[in-house]
Amino acid sequence: MEIIETKDLNLYYGENHALKNVNLNVKKNSVTALIGPSGCGKSTFLRTINRMNDLISNVKITGNIYYEGKDVYSEYDVIDLRKNIGMVFQRPNPFPMSIYDNIAYGPRIHGIKDKRKLDEIVERSLKGAVLWDEVKDRLKKSALGLSGGQQQRLCIARTLAVEPQVILMDEPTSALDPISTLKIEELMDVLKKQYTVIIVTHNMQQAGRIADETAFFLVGEIVESGKTEDLFYKPRDKRTEDYITGRFG
Amino acid sequence: MTRSGFDTALENLNEDLLRMGSMVEKQVHQCIEAVVNRDEELAAQIMENDDMVDNLQREIEDKCIRLIAKEQPLAIDLRTIFTISKIVTDLERMADHAVNISKVVKRLKSEAYIKEIVDIPRMSVIVEKMIKKALDSFISRDVDAIQEICKMDDEVDSLYKKVFNDLLAIMAKDSSTLNQGTQLILAASKMERIGDHVTNICEWTGYLVTGKHMDLNE
Numbered sequence: 001m002e003i004i005e006t007k008d009l010n011l012y013y014g015e016n017h018a019l020k021n022v023n024l025n026v027k028k029n030s031v032t033a034l035i036g037p038s039g040c041g042k043s044t045f046l047r048t049i050n051r052m053n054d055l056i057s058n059v060k061i062t063g064n065i066y067y068e069g070k071d072v073y074s075e076y077d078v079i080d081l082r083k084n085i086g087m088v089f090q091r092p093n094p095f096p097m098s099i100y101d102n103i104a105y106g107p108r109i110h111g112i113k114d115k116r117k118l119d120e121i122v123e124r125s126l127k128g129a130v131l132w133d134e135v136k137d138r139l140k141k142s143a144l145g146l147s148g149g150q151q152q153r154l155c156i157a158r159t160l161a162v163e164p165q166v167i168l169m170d171e172p173t174s175a176l177d178p179i180s181t182l183k184i185e186e187l188m189d190v191l192k193k194q195y196t197v198i199i200v201t202h203n204m205q206q207a208g209r210i211a212d213e214t215a216f217f218l219v220g221e222i223v224e225s226g227k228t229e230d231l232f233y234k235p236r237d238k239r240t241e242d243y244i245t246g247r248f249g
Numbered sequence: 250m251t252r253s254g255f256d257t258a259l260e261n262l263n264e265d266l267l268r269m270g271s272m273v274e275k276q277v278h279q280c281i282e283a284v285v286n287r288d289e290e291l292a293a294q295i296m297e298n299d300d301m302v303d304n305l306q307r308e309i310e311d312k313c314i315r316l317i318a319k320e321q322p323l324a325i326d327l328r329t330i331f332t333i334s335k336i337v338t339d340l341e342r343m344a345d346h347a348v349n350i351s352k353v354v355k356r357l358k359s360e361a362y363i364k365e366i367v368d369i370p371r372m373s374v375i376v377e378k379m380i381k382k383a384l385d386s387f388i389s390r391d392v393d394a395i396q397e398i399c400k401m402d403d404e405v406d407s408l409y410k411k412v413f414n415d416l417l418a419i420m421a422k423d424s425s426t427l428n429q430g431t432q433l434i435l436a437a438s439k440m441e442r443i444g445d446h447v448t449n450i451c452e453w454t455g456y457l458v459t460g461k462h463m464d465l466n467e
Contacts, residue, residue, distance in 0.1 A: 205321055232323045234460030244323045246252045 003028040003166060003196050004049060009063035011044060011053070018044050020220040021063070026166075026213070031188055031197045033207035033228065036217030037248065042200045045217070046168050049198065050085040051078050067166070083110065086159035090171040092151030094143035094158075099126075099135050102143045102154055106162040121161050128194075129157035130187050149180020156187065160195075167191065169199040173206065185210050204244055208232050216240045255320050259329060262312055263388055266333055269305045270384040273340045274377050276302065276347040277443060281373040283354050284436055285366050292351035302344040306337045328460065332453040336387065339446040339453075343380075346439040346446075353432045363419055363426045369433065372408045372440045375401050379447040387454045395451035399465050405444040412437040 004026035011019035019041045026032050034042040044053070051072060053059045065072045072081055095102050103122045112118060122139065126132040131153040135146070143154055152172060159167055173181040188197055188210045201207050207214050208228060215225035216235075224231065224240045235241045242248045276295055283291040313334040316322065322330055379401050386394035413434055420430040448465045455463040 204323060208323075233327070235324055241324050245326045246255070 001028045002026065003068060004198070005064075005066040005069075007064045007066070009045075009048065009065060010061065011041075011048060012058075012060040013056070014058040018220050019048070022220075022222055024215055024222055024225060026196060026198060028165075028196050029192050029194070030212040031192050031199065031210050033211035033214045034198065034200045034217060035202070035204065035207055035214060035243075037243065038202075040217040041220040042215075042217045043170055046087075046170055046198060046200050049166070049168060050082050050087055052087070054078060083162050084164050085166040085168060086162065086164035087168045087170070088152070088155050088159055088172050091175050092148060092155050094146070094151050094154050096142070096144060098140045099143045099146070099154065100139040102158050103161045106158060110162060125157040125161040126154075128160045128191070129153040130183065130190070131157055147180070149176050149183060152176060152180065152184060153187065156184070156191075164195065166196045166198065169197060171200050171202060174202065181206070204232070216243060218243070252320075255316075255322075255326070258312075258316055258320075259326070262309065262316070262330070262333055265305065265309050265312070266336065267384055267388070269302065269309065269337060269340050270380060272298070272302050272305065273344045273347070274380045276344050277373060277380065277440075278377055280347040280350040281370050281436075281440070283351050284357075285370060287354055287357065287359075289354055292354040295351040296348050299344055299348050302341060306341045309337045310334050325457075328457050332387070332457045335453050336450050339449045343443045343446045346443050350436045350439045353436045356432050357429055360429055363423075363429055364415065366433070368408050368412045368415075369437050369440060372405050372412075372437065372444070375405050375408075376440060376444050376447065379405075379444060380450075383447045383450040383454070387450065387457070390454070390458050392455055392458045395454055395465065398451050399448055402444045402448050402465075405441055409437050409441040 002025045004024075006022050006024045009019055009022040010017070022041075022045060024045075034046065036042050047053050048061065049065060049067075049072065053061070061073065067076065067081065067085065070076060072085075095105060097105075100122055103125050104118045107118060107121050112121070123132060123136075126135060131150060134150060135154075143151065146154060152175075156167070156172075173184050176184065185206065188199070191197055192212075199207075199211070211228045213225065214228040214231045216223045216231065216237075216239075218239055224235060224237045226236075231240065232244060235244065239248075276298060279291055280295050282288065283295065313330045316330055317327075320326070379398050382394060382398050382401075385391075386398070416430040416434050420426050445466055452463045452465050455461070455465075
């Protein structure tokens with residue numbers, strides 16, 4: 001079943017035509033990787049899915065993105081949409097507060113005040129991000145004292161706390177060491193049982209390891225998309241082949 | 250953007266493959282020469298040279314695995330390295346068959362030939378051409394050429410059947426020809442097998458280009 005559908009999506013930053021007729025469907029409970037050179041539109045596309053471009057002036061969008069069959073721009077309130085579609089960024093960005101409060105922040109905003117309920121959410125979210133065992137004894141300590149890899153898993157846990165359906169990740173491991181990267185990658189395999197993950201990555205091997213589907217972006221267009229193993233084994237388009245074999249441009 | 254170091258390594262790998270190919274081609278040529286001329290010295294040389302072929306196979310395989318580890322190739326690069334490591338296995342087997350053929354020289358002792366040795370050298374001439382063409386088509390990724398090579402293998406198969414039937418007829422008439430007849434049939438069958446290995450190389454070229462396995466040995 002497709003949880004995200006994109007139909008003839010175009011995005012302009014002023015005169016700059018950043019996304020061109022993007023048509024991409026994302027299956028529920030899958031990991032989809034978006035690959036492509038810098039400036040090709042993959043992050044723009046990711047941010048369009050949960051309307052992160054709303055506050056950027058000069059942005060014009062045509063076409064449609066549907067989340068669970070409803071248009072994200074005309075049929076959703078942005079707060080509701082982002083509750084369903086969470087986002088994890090390139091650099092871990094924990095709030096300057098305790099580990100516990102980082103996770104409880106979202107649920108509190110959504111009106112949950114009950115201490116026991118919040119405890120439950122914090123534990124479940126940290127377990128979901130495979131961080132619980134490492135931090136359960138220091139929940140009240142500052143999140144800023146965690147390592148980079150732990151901070152990124154904290155950010156994933158924070159996203160999980162509001163029980164989204166889709167998690168968007170923009171190069172979530174690019175600032176992490178190989179071991180933390182591996183932990184996040186393993187986590188994705190667990191996450192997709194419950195969530196749908198769309199990830200932007202510059203690491204081709206990472207896409208190969210974690211993604212069920214991969215889409216290759218080039219100057220705002222999707223050149224090719226499909227099963228990851230097909231794309232990395234025998235891409236259909238010469239441009240995809242040139243890019244993934246490192247002979248691009 | 251290019252990957253000059255990686256591209257150079259791939260070119261070197263291709264050169265190594267061609268070098269191994271011409272070594273094997275020479276072994277195939279000489280083993281028949283040794284049989285026709287009953288040249289025991291040449292036969293011994295072929296057996297000795299087989300170590301060089303084996304060593305080059307290991308060297309190429311080693312380069313392949315190191316390139317995979319270092320460059321983490323994908324798509325056509327991955328298929329190139331994988332197919333080269335498969336082709337060197339075929340080449341090594343071909344060289345083994347050449348050794349088996351050269352062993353026939355010793356087993357024939359000094360008996361006079363029961364018939365003129367014509368068709369086995371003919372098989373060898375075709376097989377040598379096939380080896381060259383097969384490796385050229387691999388390097389140039391020319392899938393069209395492999396059909397032609399397969400037709401050449403059909404000729405080799407027909408010649409083998411002819412050798413087999415001719416020798417069988419001679420042996421049926423005169424049991425004193427049994428040793429020589431059997432040895433020559435053995436040599437011809439090894440040459441026929443070498444032809445099959447060349448079609449395997451063609452199958453790998455098809456796989457390299459299309460990403461799909463082919464069966465050309467039917």
